[in-house]
Amino acid sequence: MEGFWDFASHYWWLLFVFGGPIGAAVTGIAKHLRKASERRAELKLERYRIQQQYKHGKAIEAADAETSRQAFVAATQRLMDTHDEVNRRWLAYELDAVRLLEYPLMTDMREEVTVAFHRARRLADSLRPEEAAHVTDRETQREYRDAVTAYASAFDVAEAEAKRVRQGGFSTDERARIATALKLLRLALDDAASPEERQSAYQRVRREIDGLIVLPTGATDAVEERITRELPRA
Structure with a gap:
């Protein structure tokens, strides 16, 4: 340290010669460091923004998936409700002996429309899920939908023919x-x-x-x- 101060005491005038460039260099370094710090801050904010966008996007995807799943289950439930309604219409005959004597075609397995109706009923019953939420893929839902549609149509045809024919x-x-x-x-x-x-x-x-x-x-x-x-x- 004594050597430094001894040098400084003899060559202090060098500060006037090199002070400007040194100051400019120091200022430049400080400016560069400040910009680097600002850039790091900007990158940090950018990473945070991207992370938030990713989380938001995932949340939207999850919400959309949940909405889509709820709609899928609701559609399956509507099929089951339609199935139940056709079953109720059939039970109005199956449990009513008077009605069956009035419209005997509903159980006359010699008639093609009756056979078709009972075949469609058995198929729909075999494909019916225990709960709507148990159906997880569209192919299974489509197969069940087609069976229920066929069941409802076959019942309509058989009932219309039974009422037309009666005991004819x-x-x-x-x-x-x-x-x-x-x-x-x-x-x-x-x-x-x-x-x-x-x-x-x-x-x-x-x-x-x-x-x-x-x-x-x-x-x-x-x-x-x-x-x-x-x-x-x-």
Whole structure:
């Protein structure tokens, strides 16, 4: 240090000679450092902006995917609702023996439209998911949609034909037997009649339609349950 101060005391005038260039150099270095610092700050802000844009984009994608998924599930649920509605329309026949005797074509498997309807019903039932959310791909949804559409259409055709024909496919004697069976069935379902009358009437119904019309198990169970409830206990 003594050597430095000794040199400075003898050559202080060099500051006037080199002071300007040195100052300019120092200023230039400082300016460069400041710009470098500003650039680093700008790059940091740019990286932050990009990160935020990426996060925002991902959030939008997630929201869009969720909305799309919700719409997909909702569409599947609408198919299941349509399926349920057609099932309810069919149950109005399947559980109503009177209605089936009025429109026997709905269970007459000799008729092409009836066979087509029941085939479509079985296919739709086999493809039905337990819950709408269980369907995860469009191919499965499309297959189920086609089955439900075919089921609804086949039911419409069968029902329209059944109402058009009624008992027209039977001979005069067969239609007379069906008419008798209808009267007896209404007696069997009449709560005002005695249990014995109702049971006897129902047994006669079975004899009248034997070989003409096959009632589904659901329909016969519903009639028998109503009659059994009224039978006196032993």
